[in-house]
Amino acid sequence: MLQHLYVSLGEMQVKREDEITHNPLSKPEVDVPQTPAEILYQSMLPNLPQYMIALLKILLAAAPTSKAKTDSINILADVLPEEMPTTVLQSMKLGIDVNRHKEIIVKAISGLLLLLLKHFKLNHIYQFEFMSQHLVFANCIPLVLKFCNQNIASYVAAKNSIPVIDFPLCVIGEQQELTAENLEAGDRQEFCWRNLFSCINLLRILNKLTKWKHSRTMMLVVFKSAPILKRALRVKHAMLQLYVLKLLKMQTKYLGRQWRKSNMKTMSAIYQKVRHRLNDDWAYGNGKLSQ
Secondary structure, X not given: OHHHOOOOHHHHHHHHHHHHHHOOOOOOOOOOOOOHHHHHHHHHHHHHHHHHHHHHHHHHHHOOOOOOOOOOOOOOOOOOOOOOOOOHHHHHHHHHHHHHHHHHHHHHHHHHHHHHXXXXXXXXXXXXXXXXXXXXXXOHHHHHHHHHOOOXXXXXXXXXXXHHHXXXXXXXXXXXXXXXXXXXXXXXXXXXXXXXXXXXXXXXXXXXXXXXXXHHHHHHHHOOHHHHHHHHOOOOOHHHHHHHHHHHHOOHHHOOHHHHHHOHHHHHHHHHHOOOOOOOOOOOOOHHHHO
């Protein structure tokens, strides 16, 4: 039975590190292969906490729920013109451009953080844990919850693009004149793929930070993430719903019997869509756990 038991790469790496620590002579350290992820990690390591804080600060400034503060980073310096618009058409174009700029920043940072976590976890589990720890220290968990604490359905359906001057129409064929009708028409798609991509990335980051970590799962409970995540289930997209249900699954046993009783639809969705382990105890928990 043991030969068919799945053992993750992370568990094997932790076991190898323990053997090196306990038997330094018989199990010497081998040369670390200089993979691209390893080279990147070595160059980032001295200032990794500062990099994480800087990325999260930009993400906070670009979040649609954040209020404009004087001490926040000015992320609109590249978008705002030297002279403010004088006509209604220019004002509408600038408003769309500012929102689009923020969406692109959120998309880029969420994708970057997720890629770093995935590659570091594949390279060595301790690199992933080190980066995760500094993301948690920099308040990444409440930041992602703050980002999700909005009307996700309307955020995903936002139309902050102008098809007439979007790629590839801006370089192919005859250039149409920009009018108020073109601006108001917006994109024909039912959803904004950019915002949907950002939401899925942030949920995956939250999932990676909290998975198998009791103290971080309790942070989700303390920050009252369950109603925030439940609202995100209104977006009818399979992958987004999967990661929301995963985050709900890991905290259900701490939410109390009354919550589970009044949210049986969510419990059924978790049971149907999320992968389970043989000895999973997510669906029940005693009174001491939920206190």
